[in-house]
Amino acid sequence: MPEPSPTPKRRGRLLRIGAALVVLLAVAGYLTVQYLTGGTGPGCEVVSSGKGGGSYEFTPEQAVNAATIAAVGTGRGMPERAVTIALATALQESGLRNIDHGDRDSRGLFQQRPSQGWGTSREIMDPAYAAGMFYEHLTKVHDYTRLPLTVAAQRVQRSGFPEAYAQHEQDATLLSAALTGRAAATLTCQGRPGISPATGPAAVRAALVRDFGRDMVQEAGAEVGGRRGASPEPTAPGGAAGADGRTVTLPVRAGTGSGGGGLTLAQRGWQLAHWAVANASALHIERVSYAGREWTAGVIEGEWRATDGKNADGTSLGSGTVRITTAS
Incomplete structure (x- = not known):
């Protein structure tokens, strides 16, 4: 003898439970995609x-x-x-x-x-x-x-x-x-480091040229190919790379400008450091170091932390250079 059909009250409860499960799965899937891709929700x-x-x-x-x-x-x-x-x-x-x-x-x-x-x-x-x-x-x-x-x-x-x-x-x-670097260590992002053919030191250097222009990057001591507005080229030369092949080191020079936009040494350094953090998800940047502070992707709230004056590889962490380390 067939079992009796669920009562309307029970059917309603089952439907509500099923709908709740669908919503939870959708939210979980969305959050997973956001984590893997760097996300479009608040992260900075x-x-x-x-x-x-x-x-x-x-x-x-x-x-x-x-x-x-x-x-x-x-x-x-x-x-x-x-x-x-x-x-x-x-x-x-x-x-x-x-x-x-x-x-x-x-x-x-x-x-x-x-x-x-x-x-x-x-x-x-x-x-x-x-x-x-x-x-x-x-x-x-x-x-x-x-x-x-x-x-x-x-x-x-x-x-x-x-x-x-x-x-x-x-x-x-x-x-x-x-x-613009006037306020030090005030911009943070959670960051989502990963590996992609469009990332790495070459992509970081090409993005620097895209935003700052080749002249400014060369003024900072990095010889970078390309031009402002050009698409990043994975093979773009220039910029000192660390021994691990993942670090771009930018010597900092004070900015100049006829329009009143001249930056001090510290301001230029913090501008570059904040720029790197802002681009962390897009370029899969793992760590940024400048002037005794270090930002690391994935750390809760992505805050800048004081260091012992050394980079992760043991080299000196001074105000004369910005170090940008990528995930690949």
């Missing part, structure tokens, strides 16, 4: 160098784009205020994501429009190019460093929402202080 944080100054959490993708915007700005000799304006603008326009859509033909970090003379769609989708174009237009805004941020940004962007940029000023200020 920048904090104020002073007490009670706030913090801002953002994703590895946003970190890479923010670091590029800052590097292009200082490379052009732009002051920190210009970098803050650029970062606030990108936060408003795209959420610091390099999106290929927008209002009408708007594209990229700054939602620039090919039809309005900002460049081709392909050029605008290059973050370094897009940042350079923003700064080029910003320099034409008279006395922009003295203007309210939202006014300066609006004179470049001509947005339909001119007051919107102001809401991002605090976060942009924290980011620019870290990514």
Whole structure:
């Protein structure tokens, strides 16, 4: 004799349990993918160098784009205020994501429009190019460093929402202080080191050229092939590599710039160190060392830790070099 069918009440309970299991499996799968790929969820944080100054959490993708915007700005000799304006603008326009859509033909970090003379769609989708174009237009805004941020940004962007940029000023200020090197050891990421054909010291050196330009990298003591905006080439030469074949050592030189963007030795060093941490997931960077501090991927909160003055390989950890060690 067949068993009686479950009661409606029991069937409802079973369905709820089944639905809960499906959700749990989906969440577990998502988190696994995020861990293996570096993730798009919050994994980075920048904090104020002073007490009670706030913090801002953002994703590895946003970190890479923010670091590029800052590097292009200082490379052009732009002051920190210009970098803050650029970062606030990108936060408003795209959420610091390099999106290929927008209002009408708007594209990229700054939602620039090919039809309005900002460049081709392909050029605008290059973050370094897009940042350079923003700064080029910003320099034409008279006395922009003295203007309210939202006014300066609006004179470049001509947005339909001119007051919107102001809401991002605090976060942009924290980011620019870290990514121009003024605030030391304030940017951290969890990092997801791994092995990929597109990573390793050669990819790190090519990314440095992409963001800072060949001249700046050579000024820092690394002979790197390629050009700003070029795709990373795994065989790109240059940059001193450690004995383990995984470490790029960048001698630090104080920055210069006619636009007021000159950086001190310490600021240049922390800019490079923070840049490396921001790119940790994308380039599978395992460790960054500078000025007696060391960041290691995978450590809880990814915080900068004081060291005994030595790198992991026993060499001196001074303020004259930034050491970037990759997972492969």
